[in-house]
Amino acid sequence: MSEDLIERALASADDTDEVVMGDDVLGETGRLFRRLFGDAGGVVIADGNTWAVAGEQVTASLRGAGVELAEPYVFPARPSVYAEYENVELLREFLAPLGANAVVIGSGTLNDLVKKASDELGRRYLVVCTAASMDGYAAFGASISVDGFKTTLSCRAPQGLVVDLPTLAAAPQRCTATGVGDLIEKIPAGADWILADELGIEPIEQGSWDLAQGRLEAAISDPQGLVDRDPGAFVALAEGLVLSGLAMQRYRISSRPASGAGHLFSHVWEMEHLGMDQDPPLTHGFKVGLGTLAMLALWQNAVDLDVSAIDTEAAVATWRSREETEASVRSWFTGNMVEPAVKETLDKYLTTEQLRARIGLIKTAWPVITARAREQLVPPERAESILERVGAFHHPQQIDLSRQRFRDTYLRCRMIRSRYTLPDALFELGVLEEQVDRLFAPDGFWGRRPWAQTG
Numbered sequence: 001m002s003e004d005l006i007e008r009a010l011a012s013a014d015d016t017d018e019v020v021m022g023d024d025v026l027g028e029t030g031r032l033f034r035r036l037f038g039d040a041g042g043v044v045i046a047d048g049n050t051w052a053v054a055g056e057q058v059t060a061s062l063r064g065a066g067v068e069l070a071e072p073y074v075f076p077a078r079p080s081v082y083a084e085y086e087n088v089e090l091l092r093e094f095l096a097p098l099g100a101n102a103v104v105i106g107s108g109t110l111n112d113l114v115k116k117a118s119d120e121l122g123r124r125y126l127v128v129c130t131a132a133s134m135d136g137y138a139a140f141g142a143s144i145s146v147d148g149f150k151t152t153l154s155c156r157a158p159q160g161l162v163v164d165l166p167t168l169a170a171a172p173q174r175c176t177a178t179g180v181g182d183l184i185e186k187i188p189a190g191a192d193w194i195l196a197d198e199l200g201i202e203p204i205e206q207g208s209w210d211l212a213q214g215r216l217e218a219a220i221s222d223p224q225g226l227v228d229r230d231p232g233a234f235v236a237l238a239e240g241l242v243l244s245g246l247a248m249q250r251y252r253i254s255s256r257p258a259s260g261a262g263h264l265f266s267h268v269w270e271m272e273h274l275g276m277d278q279d280p281p282l283t284h285g286f287k288v289g290l291g292t293l294a295m296l297a298l299w300q301n302a303v304d305l306d307v308s309a310i311d312t313e314a315a316v317a318t319w320r321s322r323e324e325t326e327a328s329v330r331s332w333f334t335g336n337m338v339e340p341a342v343k344e345t346l347d348k349y350l351t352t353e354q355l356r357a358r359i360g361l362i363k364t365a366w367p368v369i370t371a372r373a374r375e376q377l378v379p380p381e382r383a384e385s386i387l388e389r390v391g392a393f394h395h396p397q398q399i400d401l402s403r404q405r406f407r408d409t410y411l412r413c414r415m416i417r418s419r420y421t422l423p424d425a426l427f428e429l430g431v432l433e434e435q436v437d438r439l440f441a442p443d444g445f446w447g448r449r450p451w452a453q454t455g
């Protein structure tokens with residue numbers, strides 16, 4: 001049934017023609033390559049870890065199908081290769097003279113680097129997935145740091161995916177846990193999109209919505225099965241991740257179908273290199289999982305907010321000017337993050353006239369927004385228990401975030417993207433800080449959790 005969902009998604013996908021998913025399908029890589037690229041030459045790209053997982057099988061499959069192979073490019077296993085633009089340039093220069101189509105064996109970072117490098121050469125590639133660790137496999141765009149600022153660079157998704165379920169199930173548990181963290185954010189991200197939709201800021205594109213949300217519940221509902229490496233649980237998670245990528249491929253404008261403010265939390269910490277000096281580095285999905293809890297807790301109170309009682313003129317009277325807004329952003333960020341954050345924040349800046357109109361619109365639309373959001377959301381406690389069960393982080397201090405830094409991220413996350421999410425609406429209503437403080441009060445979601453005395 002769900003495979004039909006992938007087949008149907010592929011029928012209307014612009015970039016990806018085929019997904020080969022199943023048990024022991026690494027040996028299909030060669031035939032897939034020939035179907036997609038005919039007589040073209042190939043080159044395998046991996047790192048020391050992923051080469052050990054599937055390098056020889058994939059190479060044998062390609063050779064067996066008669067694909068002429070160049071020498072593989074294998075990044076070292078340690079330190080982990082980083083998704084920065086310098087590595088895109090490095091791969092592009094490697095690939096350019098070969099004239100071959102790349103076959104990348106890997107997950108998030110390697111796939112993103114090859115995706116971008118191939119696209120810059122006007123070339124297509126295929127990916128052999130090694131972990132159920134994130135949803136970017138089939139996504140349009142690559143998450144790359146440019147001059148230290150994490151951004152999504154436009155580029156075409158792979159033309160083919162090989163999703164070998166035993167390979168995913170054999171990956172380290174932390175990879176699977178990080179995939180759950182990435183996927184579960186689609187819950188509050190959906191609520192953020194409902195908000196932007198109802199306010200006429202970014203309408204929901206139903207096809208992309210259905211892909212991102214359609215298999216979500218099934219994918220996250222059996223965390224114990226994922227720990228036990230139950231094949232059924234891995235099928236559901238892999239489908240959820242691939243479909244979420246196909247949702248972004250379909251939407252194309254941005255990663256909106258798969259990414260709300262919960263992702264923005266992660267991006268802030270990532271740009272500040274949180275956990276990057278760990279070995280292996282702190283993953284995207286672990287940070288996103290915490291961002292998910294943060295946003296589910298914020299949404300949980302927000303749906304009960306009586307916005308009709310908010311004094312519009314008082315909010316307008318304390319609204320910051322454009323210059324004050326810029327100064328505020330500058331005070332919150334340092335280094336390479338400052339200028340992009342200023343730009344993203346000012347892109348959604350409202351004049352006082354626009355603010356008055358926006359607050360009016362929020363008040364009118366609030367009953368519908370909250371009704372739809374309630375349908376979409378789950379209690380933060382449920383997400384917390386899923387993350388805990390699967391072995392993902394569920395408390396900020398597990399990733400060395402102090403209470404203060406975690407709290408501040410609620411205020412800062414909206415400044416790094418023009419994307420409109422719940423913190424924007426609460427900020428416009430003048431209640432963001434008070435709503436955040438409620439969460440850290442003794443009876444609030446974060447106040448009720450234990451915090452070690454480390455500041």
Ligand SMILES: [Zn+2]
Nearest residue numbers: 134135182288
């Ligand atoms: Zn993500």
